[in-house]
Ligand SMILES: Nc1ncnc2c1ncn2[C@@H]1O[C@H](COP(=O)(O)OP(=O)(O)OP(=O)(O)O)[C@@H](O)[C@H]1O
């Protein structure tokens with residue numbers, strides 16, 4: 049069966065460094081796929097390649113078997129593949145609602161409906177309705193992550209690429225954000241690729257997990273299985289760590 053989203057041997061070089069090196073990825077319709085790996089593994093670069101903000105050195109990205117790579121980023125959004133950013137930077141001079149409306153303009157063009165309705169729906173979904181008129185600077189980090197989710201939802205995506213939407217917030221907020229991610233899939237039917245360092249969230253949310261290290265995919269499978277693999281333990285803890293644990 050053709051996966052909803054796939055990368056084929058996707059690679060990106062920066063000077064002498066292969067940040068992403070020959071990665072094959074497949075996302076099924078309605079799936080939540082976790083992407084983990086140590087700092088600098090190439091996770092964010094992989095998202096930049098899929099979302100069209102960075103051109104691959106080689107390889108390709110396919111949406112339902114059709115080539116996505118080579119399209120400019122706004123056309124990728126129009127096709128329904130939308131990323132959030134690890135460093136959340138909303139437009140500071142727009143209100144919370146206006147930031148979401150920027151996404152809703154894409155969503156309305158893509159899937160129909162009004163910009164105002166899409167904006168209100170996304171704000172309510174993300175629990176930000178009462179912050180609509182405020183500047184984003186009044187939000188906490190968790191609030192800005194909710195805003196990033198609302199902006200992405202407003203684009204009416206089929207595939208969401210979430211870059212650390214849970215990391216860095218309190219345990220209670222992390223649980224609330226994880227619940228939102230699950231609802232995106234369960235209630236909205238959005239397929240999700242999720243980069244995340246917060247292990248409890250990855251383990252409970254992901255149907256499947258892909259592990260990157262130095263640009264390579266080193267493991268793939270069920271969340272409980274991949275974290276037991278010696279290669280994965282070594283990638284996180286260094287050589288010899290896997291033996292030391294047995
Ligand atoms: N624009 C760039 N120019 C040069 N090198 C880059 C660029 N972007 C990323 N890199 C390098 O590519 C490698 C992968 O970076 P990337 O940000 O994709 O990692 P990551 O897995 O998202 O890490 P983290 O968990 O810290 O967010 C790193 O060595 C990084 O320094």
Ligand SMILES: [Mg+2]
Pocket residue numbers: 091092093134
């Ligand atoms: Mg990153």
